[in-house]
Amino acid sequence: MLEVIEKLLILRERDRIILETEAELRGLATERAAADTRSHSAEQAHEAAKHKANEIETARKQLELEVTSNEESIAKFAHQQLETKDNKEYQAFAREIEHCRKKISDLEDQELELMVQADEQAEVVATAQKDLDAANADKAAAHAAIDEREKNLQSLLDDTNTQRDEISEQVDDSTLDRYERLLTNKGPSAVSGIDHAVCGHCHMKLPPQVIVDCKHGEKVNFCPHCGVIIYYTSKMVLEAAVDEYD
Ligand SMILES: [Zn+2]
Incomplete structure (x- = not known):
């Protein structure tokens, strides 16, 4: 076989390795993105679960404020009731007080319901946190493996480029x-x-x-x-x- 053909065949083999290695190196970006995807969705799920837990807590605090406000009204009406000499007014204050007590009872029922929801949501948050931790651990392992492959591919590319230069110098x-x-x-x-x-x-x-x-x-x-x-x-x-x- 013609000597130059022999050299071109070696050159071709090295170029094939170079092209494949370069393509594989470019593909690592996609692999890194894929490794991030699960982590990213787990993060979103965790954030959404925490957000819902906060909403429940905010609603519960609002109910508590309303209870306090009604309790203050009761105290005010009770005081006015003691002050008044008028029987009709006395009865009117009694009705107001009764109305506030009824409202407090309703508010406390709602609060109880929210506390049950809060317990359930706390479990959802805990599960989401576990998923996130697992996804992050997997992501770290995947990235470490990709980094290692990148290092090896880069080293193969560098070596092959050197060998390619050596053989190409022998071709006219x-x-x-x-x-x-x-x-x-x-x-x-x-x-x-x-x-x-x-x-x-x-x-x-x-x-x-x-x-x-x-x-x-x-x-x-x-x-x-x-x-x-x-x-x-x-x-x-x-x-x-x-x-x-x-
Ligand atoms: Zn042809």
Whole structure:
């Protein structure tokens, strides 16, 4: 095999590793976001549960204030009742006091109901807190694993880039330039083998002369259809007809 083809194949393998590693590194951002999602929803659920607990507590405090206000009214009416000499007024104060007592009783019933709700909500908050803690622990573990992978991928990328530079220096400028342009457009199949007399990249049938040129291995050959660098090794299968040109 042509020496430059051998070097291009090594270069192609290194470029393949570089492209795959770079793609994997880019994908880590998505993986990090996915690891954050569960934590984020658990955080939202926890906040919502706490918010509802606060609302119940606020409503209960409001009822307490209303109870106090009615108790103050009762004290005021009781005092006025003691002061008055008028029997009708006395009866009117008695009705007011009774009215306030009824209101206090209703308010206390409502307060009791809210206290039951508060107990239930406290359990919801506790469960949400547990979910959040678990989600945060999982998130931390996932991030640590992703960080570790990133470190390893970066190190593989750095090493492969160094090795790539070493081999690319051994390829002549014009072939390297053409290879790099092909790599940009076609990826690692910039250098493709011949398989059953077709180009390994575009799968179009190759003219027999091109195959013969590749077999002789005296110069770099290109696919006349898609332009990639093509090569042939004895391991590859050629159609019998082509061998006649050999
Ligand atoms: Zn082709």
